[in-house]
Amino acid sequence: MRMVDVNKVSVSLGGKPVLQNVSFHLDAGEIVTIVGPNGSGKSTVLRAIVGAIKPDAGQVVMPGSLRLGYVPQKLHIDQTLPITVARFLSLPKKRSGAKIAEALSQAGVEGLERQQMTSLSGGQFQRVLLARALLEDPQLLILDEATQGLDQVGSAAFYRQVEDVRASLNCAVLMVSHELHVVMSASDRVICLNGHVCCHGSPETVASAPEYRALFGTGTQGALALYRHDHDHSHETH
Amino acid sequence: MFDDFLVRATVAGIGVALGAAPLGCFVVWRRMAYFGDATAHAAVLGVALSLATSIPVFTGVLVVALSMALLITSLNGRGVAMDTLLGVVAHSSLAFGLVAVSFLNGIRVDLMSYLFGDILAVGHVDLIVIWIGALAALALTLWFWSPLLLSTLNPDLARAAGVNPKRQELILTLALALIVAVAIKIVGVLLIAALLVIPAAAARPLSQTPEVMAVLAAIIAVGSVIGGLQASLLIDTQTGPSIVCCAAIAFFLSHAVRPLLAKRF
Numbered sequence: 458m459r460m461v462d463v464n465k466v467s468v469s470l471g472g473k474p475v476l477q478n479v480s481f482h483l484d485a486g487e488i489v490t491i492v493g494p495n496g497s498g499k500s501t502v503l504r505a506i507v508g509a510i511k512p513d514a515g516q517v518v519m520p521g522s523l524r525l526g527y528v529p530q531k532l533h534i535d536q537t538l539p540i541t542v543a544r545f546l547s548l549p550k551k552r553s554g555a556k557i558a559e560a561l562s563q564a565g566v567e568g569l570e571r572q573q574m575t576s577l578s579g580g581q582f583q584r585v586l587l588a589r590a591l592l593e594d595p596q597l598l599i600l601d602e603a604t605q606g607l608d609q610v611g612s613a614a615f616y617r618q619v620e621d622v623r624a625s626l627n628c629a630v631l632m633v634s635h636e637l638h639v640v641m642s643a644s645d646r647v648i649c650l651n652g653h654v655c656c657h658g659s660p661e662t663v664a665s666a667p668e669y670r671a672l673f674g675t676g677t678q679g680a681l682a683l684y685r686h687d688h689d690h691s692h693e694t695h
Numbered sequence: 696m697f698d699d700f701l702v703r704a705t706v707a708g709i710g711v712a713l714g715a716a717p718l719g720c721f722v723v724w725r726r727m728a729y730f731g732d733a734t735a736h737a738a739v740l741g742v743a744l745s746l747a748t749s750i751p752v753f754t755g756v757l758v759v760a761l762s763m764a765l766l767i768t769s770l771n772g773r774g775v776a777m778d779t780l781l782g783v784v785a786h787s788s789l790a791f792g793l794v795a796v797s798f799l800n801g802i803r804v805d806l807m808s809y810l811f812g813d814i815l816a817v818g819h820v821d822l823i824v825i826w827i828g829a830l831a832a833l834a835l836t837l838w839f840w841s842p843l844l845l846s847t848l849n850p851d852l853a854r855a856a857g858v859n860p861k862r863q864e865l866i867l868t869l870a871l872a873l874i875v876a877v878a879i880k881i882v883g884v885l886l887i888a889a890l891l892v893i894p895a896a897a898a899r900p901l902s903q904t905p906e907v908m909a910v911l912a913a914i915i916a917v918g919s920v921i922g923g924l925q926a927s928l929l930i931d932t933q934t935g936p937s938i939v940c941c942a943a944i945a946f947f948l949s950h951a952v953r954p955l956l957a958k959r960f
Contacts, residue, residue: 527855
């Protein structure tokens with residue numbers, strides 16, 4: 458089943474083109490990761506899917522009934538705002554204690570209900586955000602640089618958790634990251650983005666694609682690319 | 696019982712305190728203290744305009760406070776930093792208001808009563824207007840409590856949950872303008888922001904959830920109104936500033952008590 462169809466989407470922010478003619482899709486149960494350097498429009502794609510940004514051209518097609526869980530980038534909660542984990546998870550919809558306990562345990566942080574949000578560690582905080590998304594019983598889980606600020610061990614553990622969640626809920630997962638080596642094992646497909654889709658495919662093929670190497674500067678420039686990609690788009694914007 | 700000026704003053708003050716306290720929590724959480732200040736300072740311009748056009752002061756202040764708040768919201772993020780923008784708008788509207796007042800030939804304006812409030816002069820009609828305005832602000836805040844709270848936590852999270860954060864901002868702005876319009880009689884233009892911010896800030900160390908903070912802020916605000924009125928009677932001081940002094944004392948007390956509470960956990 459098709460979950461999301463991003464169809465020739467272009468977005469400009471403040472007069473500056475951020476996304477040009479971006480197309481990709483996501484099927485049920487898939488884990489797809491968008492990688493790209495800073496400013497490549499990764500988060501903008503997600504915001505367009507969530508509906509926070511209206512594309513200038515093209516469209517995002519999703520089934521109207523799609524339940525969506527969204528895990529934002531590390532968000533800042535002001536010290537002046539006292540809020541327990543349980544209250545945070547009950548916003549804006551009221552959730553039962555049992556549901557909250559279940560979501561926290563699925564996200565790997567059981568028993569945090571009465572903690573203050575501002576007292577959580579970075580890893581706990583992101584898992585609480587994951588729990589919040591799981592409360593929607595999502596068919597599609599969207600994660601925006603969910604491991605920013607975590608160390609590599611923490612990131613890897615977080616993505617393993619996401620894999621477990623996918624296995625138990627059988628939801629599709631779309632995530633954004635700039636660390637391909639961390640998300641690699643968890644992803645079914647990778648989309649390399651730099652304003653437009655540079656290349657896409659399995660993690661291994663993207664990792665060896667010249668476009669990817671040109672963007673991230675890893676590996677040898679002249680290495681044989683195993684990944685055969687279409688040459689129907691230009692790269693002069695690089 | 697409303698024939699006693701002190702009873703009217705107390706009831707009016709309590710009305711404003713109840714409306715301002717939960718709203719004040721949002722002002723604190725969203726770091727909008729100076730936004731409240733700017734809206735309140737614009738009220739002087741509203742006073743001058745309503746005296747010049749002989750419309751009710753409440754209406755004039757409401758209109759000007761609201762348009763000022765909308766102006767700030769729409770100018771925000773257009774290359775001028777928020778604090779600079781607020782500094783410009785707050786002080787220039789205060790200055791324009793004061794200048795406009797001096798054009799009002801023939802009308803004697805007791806400017807002090809607008810700058811510092813005149814709670815002891817609250818009449819029967821004032822009382823009704825104040826309670827309607829304060830209850831409307833309170834109703835807006837409570838009705839939209841959850842979506843307001845979520846947009847305050849994170850706009851993207853709100854959008855993902857189907858809440859439009861821009862709309863929530865507008866609701867908050869409207870409630871703020873309402874409170875400013877009714878509070879001008881109680882504490883005056885210069886101290887309205889204090890009535891919003893200080894009770895909420897005083898409630899913070901004693902609160903574990905946003906709801907507890909709002910309720911505690913309301914209790915502290917009501918206590919400050921009663922305390923300030925009694926103090927001004929006993930020691931013959933300006934009433935508006937006395938109310939704000941009481942709230943400030945509550946703020947220092949609650950922050951002094953915080954370390955003692957922390958040991959318990």
